[in-house]
Amino acid sequence: GAGVSQSPRYKVAKRGQDVALRCDPISGHVSLFWYQQALGQGPEFLTYFQNEAQLDKSGLPSDRFFAERPEGSVSTLKIQRTQQEDSAVYLCASSLRRGGTGPDTQYFGPGTRLTVL
Amino acid sequence: AQSVAQPEDQVNVAEGNPLTVKCTYSVSGNPYLFWYVQYPNRGLQFLLKYITGDNLVKGSYGFEAEFNKSQTSFHLKKPSALVSDSALYFCAVRDGTGGFKTIFGAGTRLFVKA
Numbered sequence: 001g002a003g004v005s006q007s008p009r010y011k012v013a014k015r016g017q018d019v020a021l022r023c024d025p026i027s028g029h030v031s032l033f034w035y036q037q038a039l040g041q042g043p044e045f046l047t048y049f050q051n052e053a054q055l056d057k058s059g060l061p062s063d064r065f066f067a068e069r070p071e072g073s074v075s076t077l078k079i080q081r082t083q084q085e086d087s088a089v090y091l092c093a094s095s096l097r098r099g100g101t102g103p104d105t106q107y108f109g110p111g112t113r114l115t116v117l
Numbered sequence: 118a119q120s121v122a123q124p125e126d127q128v129n130v131a132e133g134n135p136l137t138v139k140c141t142y143s144v145s146g147n148p149y150l151f152w153y154v155q156y157p158n159r160g161l162q163f164l165l166k167y168i169t170g171d172n173l174v175k176g177s178y179g180f181e182a183e184f185n186k187s188q189t190s191f192h193l194k195k196p197s198a199l200v201s202d203s204a205l206y207f208c209a210v211r212d213g214t215g216g217f218k219t220i221f222g223a224g225t226r227l228f229v230k231a
Contacts, residue, residue: 004160033219042121042207042221043161056217091160103149103168103211106219108160 002026004109006092012115013082021077021112025094032075033106034067035091043091049075050098082116089113119144121210123222130198131230138193138225140208150191151209151219152182161207167191178202198229 005024013019025032030051035043036059046065048056051072060067064082069075079086093106120143130136142148149168153161165176172184182193193206208222 033217035221040223042209042223044221045218048217059218093161103151103166105151105163105166107163108153110158110160 004092004094004107006090006109006112008112009110010113010115012117014117015083016081018078018080019082019114021079021090021114023075023077023092023094023109025073025075025092026096026107027073029094029096029107030098031095031104031106032069033093033095034075034077035093036061037089037091037111039088046077046090079114082114084116087114087116119210119212119218119220121208121220121222123206123208123225125225126223127226127228129228129230132200133197136195136198136202136227136229138206138208138227140191140193140222141189142191142208142210143189144210144212146212146214149211150182150184151211152176152180152191152193153207153209153221155205155207155224164193164206198227200229200231203227203229 007022032049034046037043045059047067049069064080066078089111091111092109095104095106097104122141151166152164155161165174167174167184175181205224207224211219
């Protein structure tokens with residue numbers, strides 16, 4: 001398909017486990033964003049990639065969160081030693097141009113629902 | 118700092134009636150404003166955006182939004198609601214200074230009754 005895909009769609013982890021969430025952006029999109037959406041809330045910015053460069057990681061809640069996009073396409077969000085407060089939907093979005101150049105539309109994936117027990 | 122407020126948790130409207138979902142914002146400089154819709158178990162879908170120019174922006178599925186600079190508002194509207202419009206709607210803002218962050222409101226659930 002031509003949209004943003006994310007895997008897995010659902011992930012259940014025991015507290016303390018490490019998890020890895022994958023995002024496949026739309027082909028050719030330069031910008032990639034990760035968001036965290038808690039239940040009943042709007043998405044909150046986590047981090048931004050322009051190609052393979054992580055230009056903004058100010059939204060990552062702790063050093064347990066790590067994101068990478070090594071070849072400028074697929075991205076992985078890793079959470080180490082998961083805690084119950086990490087339970088949320090993690091959304092990935094991509095856009096065609098550089099993130100700072102105007103009102104580029106972001107296209108969102110379906111999200112990964114993470115539940116930490 | 119950027120912020121977005123959606124003052125209504127839920128909006129109820131009868132099918133065929135006009136609907137309005139409210140949004141106000143605070144941002145440095147000129148804003149870029151967006152509306153997204155979210156259906157259950159699906160990602161956010163883009164509806165429309167304001168860049169500059171006409172204050173009335175037309176988007177997907179018959180939705181439109183009115184930008185009001187003096188009131189710092191960007192309300193979403195539709196002349197005639199459909200039951201299938203029932204979903205969660207998010208307003209979002211990005212400032213025009215080149216930053217990467219997009220700030221989303223908490224969302225408004227629209228319920229259209231047949």
